[in-house]
Amino acid sequence: MKLRIYLMALLLSGAAFTGCGDDVTRNAPFDNKVYIDAASKTETMPLKNSFRETTRTIRAAVPKPAGQDVNLEFRVDPSLAATYNSAYYDNAEPLGEEFYELLDGKALLNQGTVQSSEVTVSFRNLNLLDRDKVYVLPVTIAAADGISVLQSASTHYYVFKGVPSISVVADMEKKNYVSIPTFLDEKPSAAVCNDLEQFTLEALIRVRKFDPGIQTVMGIEGNFLLRISDNGLKPNQLQYVTPYGNISNDACLLPTDKWIHIAATYDMNAKEVKLYIDGALVGEQGNLNYTEPANFGKPAGFQKQKFYIGFSYEPGRELDGEMSEFRIWNVVRT
Incomplete structure (x- = not known):
């Protein structure tokens, strides 16, 4: 049995904000920017015969309550697969349209709140994907009325990869x-x-x-x-x-x-x-x-x-x- 040594680098980026008292936030040196509300930029799901379909929800957030109603639009952007590969040293290809559906894509961030309504992504026929490959579906905030988007946290990557079969132990x-x-x-x-x-x-x-x-x-x-x-x-x-x-x-x-x-x-x-x-x-x-x-x-x-x-x-x-x-x-x- 041999021990395999893997050398790789993992580039992580993100942003964190904390709200302060009103006297501070009114003079804060940054805008109230909207970003995807998730603990991680990526979510990895296994490719196996028993895993055929699933759904995920995604929403946006701001660090301090919105000053107005904000209409948001989420979109799938296959071109961002290259960004994912560069950041995570992977070789994923964009997930094909026949394997997912972004339901509506519209979300609302109400005035005075910090989290938007949820958007649903539905995945199907995942058992038909090649388990020797890696697939990624980038979902990004494509539009936000009246508020800036924090670009470093504007995209969430759904990643699909095969589960290795254990044949030698x-x-x-x-x-x-x-x-x-x-x-x-x-x-x-x-x-x-x-x-x-x-x-x-x-x-x-x-x-x-x-x-x-x-x-x-x-x-x-x-x-x-x-x-x-x-x-x-x-x-x-x-x-x-x-x-x-x-x-x-x-x-x-x-x-x-x-x-x-x-x-x-x-x-x-x-x-x-x-x-x-x-x-x-x-x-x-x-x-x-x-x-x-x-x-x-x-x-x-x-x-x-x-x-x-x-x-x-x-x-x-x-x-x-x-x-x-x-x-x-x-x-x-x-």
Whole structure:
């Protein structure tokens, strides 16, 4: 089994506003601009046979109450697929008209409010799309009467991509684990995984059973490590061990005999670590007192341990189950 190292950059942009008292906002040095009201600029949906149709709603917002009624128009702009690809280093093609319908596209932002009415996007026949490709549908604010549009947050991207089928896995059990030879020998090629100011670890796991005691997913003991259980934790409780404190709670309980996607991130400059299960944020720590670059390609952490998949510190901590799709990224993925 080999560990695939992916290098990519993720360009994120956005805008945030906070409302202040009336005496401040009247003299604020910026206009009250309208933007798409969404937590993220993108939403990714899976392409699979069972996923044929769905609907999504979209609306606009302003940072402070509108001074008048504002009529808005949302449109699909396929040309913005190129903008998405440039920003997210992807190779998506515009979603064809036969796979979606933007219902009406008109919305109203009433005077004195900060959110508009919703517009519905309906998707259909998604099971007919090629799962080896990536598709994107850019929906943008095309018109807003009497108010400026914040261009950096004027478009939302609906992204469709195939779900990888799991055909090759590592069947783990006692005394069975994976080491990375270049990491063990500190080869020059391992340097790509050292001095990381940001990283994301991710993997798919399916555990057969949870017995009392630690089961290891991957990482370095005493440094950055994903493992299941520990003193005081339940046998099926996922834990993200970091030099800045450990993350685990009741949202980290894992099922048996089911494929689960787990991911952990570190951002040295933002001073935060996060843990995800099946794409949902289950724990985080911010405002870390100190941070420094992370290393996986050379010994680190407790007694200069090394990076393993399915093992840490001593025998008896191997994972009892199957693993696949291990990745180390040198960026923080959403």
